[in-house]
Amino acid sequence: MTERFSFTLHGTDGAARRGALHTVRGDVETPAFMPVGTAATVKAMLPESVAATGAQIILGNTYHLMLRPGAERVAALGGLHRFMDWHGPILTDSGGFQVMSLAKLRKLDERGVTFQSHLDGSSHSLTPERSMEIQRLLGANIVMAFDECTRFPVEKREAAESMRLSMRWARRSRDGFDAGAEHASRNALFGIVQGSVFEDLRRESAAALADIGFEGYAVGGLAVGEGRETMFEVLDFTTPLLPADRPRYLMGVGKPSDLVGAVMRGIDMFDCVLPTRSGRTGQAFTRRGTVNLNNARHVDDSRPLDEGCACPACSRFSRAYLAHLTRAGEILGAMLLTWHNLQYYQDLMAGMRDAIGRGALEAFAAGFHAGQAEGDIPPL
């Protein structure tokens, strides 16, 4: 265990990077996928099951946790790690994104955002300073700067104004984070590049953040409806703007093919609700594309969901059983498919890390795309 946050870059393969985050809660091999534990639980998973998939870091949501159970309460109970019995590193978001997507009666000004809770209508406010305080109270090992996620599509002038507000908030986030001296000395603050799809705005944002200085850099404002091609174009011109000796995090992304494409463009960290949320609706990600367990073709199928997967859902149960659980709305169906999806995501990341280490990411990606294109095994 290290005494403070750092990042080691082990090697590269094209634009792709292999490295490790060192945190006071343990190391994280990168590129890494972080399962989302919104409300102090990765939904339908025990913490040791999350770890068993190979996940080394999880994400918590400031917006949800500040409303319920409340940051001060979590702190009084010993912090988020102890509260949810997850003892590896935790990254928390700043709350900014979810205030704008979930809360009611939002009002945004230079100071921050006031809003009403989507749970009970109670009034709250979030500022860079309060977001830093909440994330410190939770005990986050990686804290995200408080920013405004620019809507899409957006006029360039509005994107510029929004980005510059986020840069002023990034400065205040840095100051607020550093004010928690003991926590700051051991943990990390990441800045978030904004600027929508505009290269000059992304350049201005990246320069502003580098000027402030952060332990890591996130690319925000993507996966908001711009489409994969545009997202990749933005990454193509944005990741080269980021300091090479710091980790790079693409927020809220994504599908397996998004992860592969973004790793090839130099991204080190990801989070997304897709594997967990899909697991609760009978959707599985596999080496041969997505499989819908609600489909009648599976009900007599004695074969495993994904032959290449060692998770409990695939190694001990049939598609027929998983389809039965899904159709019956059984909680165990959500448990098993969530586990599988997280296992698949972690296996994909491990495969990419290994390939980068061998300088073989192109071949790995080709194999990945061939499997996805081949599609699911034919019905029995």
Next chain:
Amino acid sequence: MTERFSFTLHGTDGAARRGALHTVRGDVETPAFMPVGTAATVKAMLPESVAATGAQIILGNTYHLMLRPGAERVAALGGLHRFMDWHGPILTDSGGFQVMSLAKLRKLDERGVTFQSHLDGSSHSLTPERSMEIQRLLGANIVMAFDECTRFPVEKREAAESMRLSMRWARRSRDGFDAGAEHASRNALFGIVQGSVFEDLRRESAAALADIGFEGYAVGGLAVGEGRETMFEVLDFTTPLLPADRPRYLMGVGKPSDLVGAVMRGIDMFDCVLPTRSGRTGQAFTRRGTVNLNNARHVDDSRPLDEGCACPACSRFSRAYLAHLTRAGEILGAMLLTWHNLQYYQDLMAGMRDAIGRGALEAFAAGFHAGQAEGDIPPL
């Protein structure tokens, strides 16, 4: 592993008995509580977690399984044990009780029951012969005779007619079970005593069943609204009517205090949805009575739910966390509280088995009742 079903009576303490079922899938120490796995899953539990609580046998529901996924389908997939990855013994009910409580447009005659599925309205019928066939297709280790659960309250004449129909069906169940020669040679068929609250009818029913001969005897038609005092009175005069060298099963019971009272009256086996269903609504059974995790008093409470319990919910999480999960409707809350409740039930049964072995069940029961009466720990 034995090659066929048998029962060993190890000893008694008053009317209470300590023994073991020997099945081709392993032994079951009695008195035993069987978690309910209605639709081929003990809800919100992985099979190994069920086993980790100490459960040695589970129950499956013929009515649910015949409708979805279907008995022939389960058989084609290798049987219920393999389908749900539970390799210990399984008892299946006959479907009779749930046809009467769940199905629509029921029609009962001498032959059996025709009904419409509560899932999709499709038409089905259940007879003693078909119930035996379904339970054989599922691969049950303990098969229950097909009977009519007499409604409560009921006139004595109607109770007598209903009981005598069940006794004719018990004969047909025996014949139908024995017709599956290979399955029958390795597994057990239990008869079910009916007769409502009438001692002479219970006596007539027990004699009719003993005349046919079964590997075990259940007491049916209780826990249907008659109240605990009446249930215990019926047990007081019914269990002495049952062959002492065969296991005795009280169907669908019950609360922890019901289990203690019934064990003291000579019952060896129980099943009930209460621990699993309660776990999904934030209700916990503990050594100090029931605890409602929805109650606001728990949200800041760093103490374990039940200090005497070694389950994951109690050993690794606080009441505050369990209350948070319950209030947030998180699946992990259902998972942890189900696990705890099943652990509590198994611990209670283990405590009673141990006490019977020491001739100390009276003292054990007094301690149990004192803890329940004391009630939950005071708020912090």
